[in-house]
Amino acid sequence: xxxxxxxxxxxxxxxxxxxxxxxxxxxxxxxxxxxxxxxxxxxxxxxxxxxxxxxxxxxxxxxxxxxxxxxxxxxxxxxxxxxxxxxxxxxxxxxxxxxxxxxxxxxxxxxxxxxxxxxxxxxxxxxxxxxxxxxxxxxxxxxxxxxxxxxxxxxxxxxxxxxxxxxxxxxxxxxxxxxxxxxxxxxxxxxxxxxxxxxxxxxxxxxxxxxxxxxxxxxxxxxxxxxxxxxxxxxxxxxxxxxxxxxxxxxxxxxxxxxxxxxxxxxxxxxxxxxxxxxxxxxxxxxxxxxxxxxxxxxxxxxxxxxxxxxxxxxxxxxxxxxxxxxxxxxxxxxxxx
Numbered sequence: 001x002x003x004x005x006x007x008x009x010x011x012x013x014x015x016x017x018x019x020x021x022x023x024x025x026x027x028x029x030x031x032x033x034x035x036x037x038x039x040x041x042x043x044x045x046x047x048x049x050x051x052x053x054x055x056x057x058x059x060x061x062x063x064x065x066x067x068x069x070x071x072x073x074x075x076x077x078x079x080x081x082x083x084x085x086x087x088x089x090x091x092x093x094x095x096x097x098x099x100x101x102x103x104x105x106x107x108x109x110x111x112x113x114x115x116x117x118x119x120x121x122x123x124x125x126x127x128x129x130x131x132x133x134x135x136x137x138x139x140x141x142x143x144x145x146x147x148x149x150x151x152x153x154x155x156x157x158x159x160x161x162x163x164x165x166x167x168x169x170x171x172x173x174x175x176x177x178x179x180x181x182x183x184x185x186x187x188x189x190x191x192x193x194x195x196x197x198x199x200x201x202x203x204x205x206x207x208x209x210x211x212x213x214x215x216x217x218x219x220x221x222x223x224x225x226x227x228x229x230x231x232x233x234x235x236x237x238x239x240x241x242x243x244x245x246x247x248x249x250x251x252x253x254x255x256x257x258x259x260x261x262x263x264x265x266x267x268x269x270x271x272x273x274x275x276x277x278x279x280x281x282x283x284x285x286x287x288x289x290x291x292x293x294x295x296x297x298x299x300x301x302x303x304x305x306x307x308x309x310x311x312x313x314x315x316x317x318x319x320x321x322x323x324x325x326x327x328x329x330x331x332x333x334x335x336x337x338x
Contacts, residue, residue, distance in 0.1 A: 002215050002250060002251065002252055003115075003123065003215050004127065004215040004216075004217070004247060004251060005243075005247075006243065006247065006333075007123060007127050007215075008129060009125050010122040010126045010226060011109075011119055011122040011125075011126050012109060012119065013205065013291075014122050014126070015083075015107065015109050015118070015119055015122055018101060018107075019101070019107040019161050019263065022099070022100075022101055022107070023098075023174070026096075026098055026099070028124060029095070029096065030044075033089070033091070033095070033096060036089065036106070037085055037089060037140070038087055040082065040085050040086070040096070042080050043078055043082045043085065044082070044096065046074065046078050047078050047079070047082070048337040049070055050074050050075045050078060051075075053071045054068060054072075054075075066262065082096075085109075086206065088113070088317070089247055096149065101118070102116060102117075102118035104116055104117070104118070105118060105119075106201070114224060118248070120213060123173075123213070124210070124211060124213060126213065127210045127215070128210060128267050131206055131207060131210055131216065131218055133167065137160055140200050140201075140203035140204045140207060141207065142173075142174050142177070142204050145170060145197065145200060145201065145204065147163055147166055147167060147170060149320070149323050150162045150163040150165075150166045150319070150320040150321075151320060151321070152164075156177050158320075162319040162320035162321075163320075165317055165318070165319040165320075166196075166197070166318065166319065166320060168316075169197075169201070169316050169317065169318055170201065170315075171189070172188070172314075173190075173201040173202075173204065173205055173316070174204075176188060176205060176207065176287075177205045177208035177209055178210065179212065180208075180209045180253070180285070181207075182252060182283065182284070182285065185285050186285075186287055186312075186313070186314045187286045187287065187288075187312055187313040187314065188205075188286075188287045188288070188289050188313060188314050188316055189287075189289075189290070189294075189313040189314065189315050189316065190202065190287065190288070190302065190316045190318060191287035191289075191290055191291075191292065191293055191308055191315060191316070191317055191318065192291070192317060192318025192331045193291060193318070193322070194291050194322060195321075195322030195323050195325060196318040196319070196320050196322070196323060197318065197323060198289035198290075198318055199257055199258070200217075202255050202257060202287055202289050203218070203255075205253075205287055206218050206253070206255050209252070209253050214252040214253055215237065215247075215251040215252045216251060216252065216253045216254075216255070217247050217248055217251040217253075217254050217255070218255040218257065219248060219254070219256060220253070220256075220257045220260055220261070220262070221257065221258050221259040221261060221262045221272075222258070222260050222262045222291075224248055224256060224275065225245050225262050225271045225272060225275075226262075227245055227248075228245060228267075228268075228271035228275070229271065230269055230276070231245060232267065232271075248275060248282065249275060249278040249279060249282070249284075250278075250282060251284065252284060252285065253284070253285050253286070253287065254275075254279060254284065254286045254287070255286075255289075256275075256286060256287070256288045256289070257289055259272075259288050259289065259290040259292070259297075260290045260291055260292040260296070260297070260300065261291070264300055264301075269301055269302055272301065272305060273302070273304055273305050273308075276305060276308050276309070277308065278318060280308060280312055280335055286313075288309070288313065294306075294309070294310065294315065297309065
């Protein structure tokens with residue numbers, strides 16, 4: 001599992017800001033108490049001096065046992081005085097102590113060489129927020145996907161109804177998200193006419209996989225390929241563009257939305273090949289959705305791209321009428337049964 005460096009940096013900034021705010025709150029609390037009881041300030045200063053004496057004794061190199069015993073006795077006496085003063089003020093004995101937001105890492109975000117769970121919680125929240133800003137539809141979840149919008153009339157030419165096809169598509173996407181793994185998951189190619197829920201289910205996959213802690217990048221094909229072009233021809237911030245391209249190529253899961261809507265050029269085809277190939281070589285997973293059929297794609301892109309899509313992606317078909325048009329129809333007032 002890899003982490004998105006940009007989002008991890010955001011998470012670290014948030015943790016550091018919270019740590020500073022926590023320290024500032026402690027400083028204000030101490031100053032307020034010291035103003036009411038100056039003796040507590042003197043006791044705390046003496047405690048710090050006592051700790052410094054203990055450290056010097058431990059580093060002296062000689063037999064420091066007597067010195068350490070004396071420091072310990074002094075420290076215990078100061079602690080008793082401190083507790084007594086706080087009790088007289090009606091305050092808990094730990095009121096002036098440093099209280100970490102995360103007792104496991106002391107707000108550093110790391111436990112040895114591993115990232116602490118507190119930092120990972122922030123990372124997941126930031127990734128979810130980042131995805132929410134990019135996704136088109138809103139709060140996409142598998143629970144709100146409604147199969148009732150798809151006709152259940154069997155098509156004589158195919159022997160199945162659009163709803164049957166979409167039940168398979170829905171279950172495929174649901175199980176893909178629930179069981180996502182870099183070791184066992186395949187790549188998906190969602191194909192069908194506009195307005196059938198390809199973007200919606202892609203977004204559902206993105207949200208659920210991101211919630212597991214995997215790095216997920218969601219890009220339209222137009223935006224993704226334009227970044228390659230801008231970086232190649234020096235349009236924009238080169239460093240930022242290279243960072244975005246690296247994110248797309250190395251994230252655990254890339255959702256490439258609306259492939260085929262970009263303007264086809266020799267360079268865009270080359271960029272698409274570079275993106276897909278880099279992800280396959282790195283054993284990263286990709287979900288592509290497109291209004292084009294595999295046959296349409298074969299006419300539009302070169303054989304090298306189609307070889308990789310045909311050989312490395314599972315085709316998921318979408319059928320039915322345009323749901324967006326249905327929802328815009330003011331005469332449609334009742335939500336179909338799921």
